[in-house]
Amino acid sequence: MTQADYEIIKLNALVKILCDFSSKERIEFISEGLQIIYKSAKSSYEVSQKIKENDRESNLLYNHALEESAKIFILLDVIRCPDSCFETIIKRQLGYFYNHLSRLIYIEAQGLSFADFPEIQRYAAENTPSHYAEGPYGELIFPNNKITRREHALYADIVSFQGNYKWHDPVLNSSPAATFFYFETIESLYKIGVFSLRGLEIMHEIYNETEFKGDIHSVVDDKLKKTFVNRCIKEELFTCAFINQEEFDDCLKNILLWNRWNMPMYNIDYCPKKLSENDLHKMRENAERNLIEDMS
Secondary structure (H helix, E strand, C coil), X not given: CCHHHHHHHHHHHHHHHHHHCCHHHHHHHHHHHHHHHHHHHHHHHHHHHHCCCCHHHHHHHHHHHHHHHHHHHHHHHHHHCCHHHHHHHHHHHHHHHXXXXXXXXXXXXXXXXXXXXXXXXXXXXXXXXCEEEECCCCCEEEXXXXXXXXXXXXXXXXXXXXXXXXXXXXXXXXXXXXXXXXXXXHHHHHHCCCCCHHHHHHHHHHHCCCCCCCCCEHHHHHHHHHHHHHHHHHCCCCCCCCCCHHHHHHHHHHHHHCCCCCCCCCCCCCCCECCCHHHHHHHHXXXXXXXXXXXX
């Protein structure tokens, strides 16, 4: 049995378990997982900020926190999915949960400002292919840059560029870890009690009647999100004591005001798209056509 075979069997088993669960059992299971993932992301991120003088090591921990945080947003979208379409989306969402590229695209999407659902679909279509074209005429074809950056941070390797091969040094090509503003949102969600069983029950109750698909606008999510946060505050689900009103206000801004937690994306296709040799050939032909048209 190959690793890919094992992963498919594991994925199908998890899908069956979650589909067999009642809604309450499913929420309990995800609540437990969210709190474990939160601790994992938090520890990696905090250490990455403490050892910034060690560029590569800091970046490795930062990238780990990034992908762990993506898992949180993926599972929150499972909770925000209506019961009526749960069985349709769960296998896809778990696929994203276990795929590096899907996680990287998912977490990046949280910090982008989308007006409506079609905008997210266009973003996904642009970022999921295995290769992309650059240059004035699209004449330069590169592997997906999100996966390339991840691989380059992790491994020493032989890399190719325009037919030439050279060694890539992950130590020399490292830079200090960035400040992870997504984690501020995750921390805020944790503080107001979103990952608790009751917090997730409220979230599911509020989002259960609205499926995000078609041309739905972000305003719909803004209203639901505000209703949800107000319910969490009213029921005092806080996991910590806020030092002052300013800290509490910043917590709410992270969730409601700044674009760091997007509308549910369970109906968006974030599956990686492997381009064939024929697809790459067409990309080169398009580049040549663009060049000829520009010169004529």
